[in-house]
Amino acid sequence: xxxxxxxxxxxxxxxQILALYHANTVGTSITYLQNEGLLSRGAVEDKGLFQTPxxxxxxxxxxxxxxxxxxxxxxxxxxxxxxxxxxxILFEFDLxxxxxxxxxxxxxxxxxxxWDKDTPYTERYFQNIEELRKLWDTIKRERKMITIRNNSxxxxxxxxxxxxxxxxxxxxTYSGEQVHLFNTAKSKIIENLPDNHILKGxxxxxxxxxxxxxCRQNYKDDYSPQKLKRFFL
Ligand SMILES: [Zn+2]
Numbered sequence: 243x244x245x246x247x248x249x250x251x252x253x254x255x256x257x258q259i260l261a262l263y264h265a266n267t268v269g270t271s272i273t274y275l276q277n278e279g280l281l282s283r284g285a286v287e288d289k290g291l292f293q294t295p296x297x298x299x300x301x302x303x304x305x306x307x308x309x310x311x312x313x314x315x316x317x318x319x320x321x322x323x324x325x326x327x328x329x330x331i332l333f334e335f336d337l338x339x340x341x342x343x344x345x346x347x348x349x350x351x352x353x354x355x356x357w358d359k360d361t362p363y364t365e366r367y368f369q370n371i372e373e374l375r376k377l378w379d380t381i382k383r384e385r386k387m388i389t390i391r392n393n394s395x396x397x398x399x400x401x402x403x404x405x406x407x408x409x410x411x412x413x414x415t416y417s418g419e420q421v422h423l424f425n426t427a428k429s430k431i432i433e434n435l436p437d438n439h440i441l442k443g444x445x446x447x448x449x450x451x452x453x454x455x456x457c458r459q460n461y462k463d464d465y466s467p468q469k470l471k472r473f474f475l
Contacts, residue, residue, distance in 0.1 A: 243363070244346050244391070249371045251340045254315070257378070260337050261403065262313040262388060267294040267329035267473050268427045271405070272434045275441070279396025280333070284309035288394070294329070294472055298355055305357045305366075310348075311397055313388040319408070320450055321383065325457040329473050330408035330427070332448075339401040349374060350387040404444040407431075410461035414470055423474040430475070 254260070264280055270293045274280055277291065283302060286293045302308045313335065319326050326332060340347060348367045357366055368374040378386075390397060409424035424447065431445055451457060461470065 243367050243369045244348060245368070245371060245374070247341055247343055247345070247347065250347060250374075251337065253371055253374065254337055254340060259315045262315060262335045262337065262339060263317050264311070264313050264333045264335070265318070265326035265328040266331055266333075268331060268430060268475065269294045269472075270329065271331040271333075272430065274333075274396070274399075275431070275434050275439070277396050279398045280311050280393075281396055282309045282311050282390075282393040285394050296328070301355055304359050305354050305361070306359075307354050307389065309393055310389040310391050311393045313390070314384065315386060315388065316383055317406075318384055319406075319448065319455075319457065320452070323452055323455040323457075325408060325460055330410075331431075331445075332406045332408075334403045334406065335401045336403055339397070342401075345397070346391040348389050348391050350385065350389060351377070351381055352385045353387065399440050402441055402444075404446060405441060406448045407445055408457060408461075409447045410458055410470075410474075412461060412470070414467050416467065416471065421475070423470060427474045 266274070270286075273286060273291045273293055277289075281289075281291075283293060283296070283299065296302075299308075317332060317334075319332065339345065350367055351365065354366070368377070407424065407427060412423050413420050414423060415421070428445065435442055435445075448457075465473070
């Protein structure tokens with residue numbers, strides 16, 4: 243159910259949530275940069291643009307979230323001390339975005355991956371701010387996903403504060419050539435950022451990993467060279 247923008251903004255301020263986050267791969271992020279904002283997966287497909295395939299794509303279509311943009315209420319990398327499963331680039335948006343009446347904002351009660359096509363909408367989404375307030379502390383943070391429904395045009399980067407880029411500190415060999423993942427990803431981003439872009443100079447390496455963060459270890463041990471390529475190159 244669509245939530246009232248101003249009421250939602252006030253609720254987030256009360257919960258001290260002052261930024262929203264969107265993680266993605268380098269490839270999909272470059273599509274966003276070239277098109278001046280975040281787009282739903284459906285909108286990227288409709289426009290014939292590039293995006294990194296995701297295992298949830300078929301499910302997203304089946305449960306009718308294919309044209310929605312997803313945002314989190316926290317930086318899940320620092321929250322869980324591990325890499326974000328959707329990709330190494332994290333866009334940080336100012337909460338002001340929520341006030342924009344052009345955005346139809348619904349919040350999930352669970353990750354749509356656990357829905358099926360018959361899951362009733364009352365089980366999928368918070369119905370109003372009262373219900374959100376009542377149930378907020380009973381549902382895990384990562385399951386409450388902010389969705390901007392029926393998105394067809396870019397969610398402008400004028401709400402973006404910065405983008406944080408993971409550095410796995412890894413060299414990977416592709417076709418006999420050694421590639422430094424972070425440096426290569428960074429140059430690809432810079433090449434695709436026009437001089438006057440609002441995010442120019444705002445792609446920063448992640449430096450706030452805690453001592454117990456598993457991101458580098460996971461990138462090294464759990465990601466195949468193909469998966470690293472899909473995420474970083
Ligand atoms: Zn980390």
